[in-house]
Amino acid sequence: MSHRRVLVLASIAAVTIVAIVAMVRYTRRVENRLSHASASGTTLTFLRERAAVPSFAAKDLAGNDISLSSLRGKVVLVNFWATWCPPCREEIPDLVELQQKYRDRLQVIGVSQDSAPPQAVLEFAVAHRMNYPTVMSTPEIEKLFPGVYALPTTFLIDPEGRLAKKHIGMLNASLVELEARALAGLDVDARVELVADEDKVRLENAAQANKIPGIDLSALTPEQKTTALQTLNSEHCTCGCGLTVAQCRVDDPNCNISLPLAQDIVKKIAADRTR
Numbered sequence: 001m002s003h004r005r006v007l008v009l010a011s012i013a014a015v016t017i018v019a020i021v022a023m024v025r026y027t028r029r030v031e032n033r034l035s036h037a038s039a040s041g042t043t044l045t046f047l048r049e050r051a052a053v054p055s056f057a058a059k060d061l062a063g064n065d066i067s068l069s070s071l072r073g074k075v076v077l078v079n080f081w082a083t084w085c086p087p088c089r090e091e092i093p094d095l096v097e098l099q100q101k102y103r104d105r106l107q108v109i110g111v112s113q114d115s116a117p118p119q120a121v122l123e124f125a126v127a128h129r130m131n132y133p134t135v136m137s138t139p140e141i142e143k144l145f146p147g148v149y150a151l152p153t154t155f156l157i158d159p160e161g162r163l164a165k166k167h168i169g170m171l172n173a174s175l176v177e178l179e180a181r182a183l184a185g186l187d188v189d190a191r192v193e194l195v196a197d198e199d200k201v202r203l204e205n206a207a208q209a210n211k212i213p214g215i216d217l218s219a220l221t222p223e224q225k226t227t228a229l230q231t232l233n234s235e236h237c238t239c240g241c242g243l244t245v246a247q248c249r250v251d252d253p254n255c256n257i258s259l260p261l262a263q264d265i266v267k268k269i270a271a272d273r274t275r
Helices: 003-035 086-101 116-125 139-144 175-185 199-210 222-232 245-252 258-271
Strands: 040-046 058-059 066-067 075-081 106-112 134-135 153-157 165-166 188-193
Touching: 003 188, 040 175, 075 086, 075 175, 086 106, 086 175, 106 116, 116 222, 153 175, 165 175, 175 188, 222 245, 222 258, 245 258
Parallel strands: 040 188, 075 106, 106 134
Antiparallel strands: 040 165, 058 066, 075 153, 153 165
């Protein structure tokens, strides 16, 4: 092989190596940008007016005491789930990773809505390496977190113990991590926007109404009417709307679930002659 041919081949090899190195570097830069794409340009929304979540105390599946008051100073993620729920099972690894990564600033609490015995839920949690406590759902806990009409449903509580965000459905792992970081006071590559609670606005409108669509309160005494309005605005509709009976009647007067519920509430109050 001639000296000239050797030089040509060497030049081609050198150019090829340089091209490969440049391509690898470019690919890494693209991958790095893509890995941060979920954060860049993201807007995080939290409630402008955050209501304090009353503390509850319960024992987790392992028998340990759990209370919200003891977690002040941390972001708390309360996740309503069930073992039979596919999206609940799918998001467990993300919650496990989130708990592991931010264990000093975040506490995940699972609330199981299974009808299965606690032991069966505990075995499931162990099998899925759930590194955060799970408690069985109770009426008391459900009153503190109303509107759980679909699973999973997740509530984010800020370090001051106030409700900051509610998610219905499977969590977006990158988004909820940004939300947790923002609430914990860590840097985030995202814009934070404070918004009104639409359910609260509906509640206020329904509570101020003198009449609930489809419901006649004229035969009630003033005391009974006050009680009826309070009850209609606190009892939750079972149609799947996530609203109270009063909210549902105002939001959808044609709902055939909230109407008999409201009528039954008024009938019981009217029959109570002590009011």
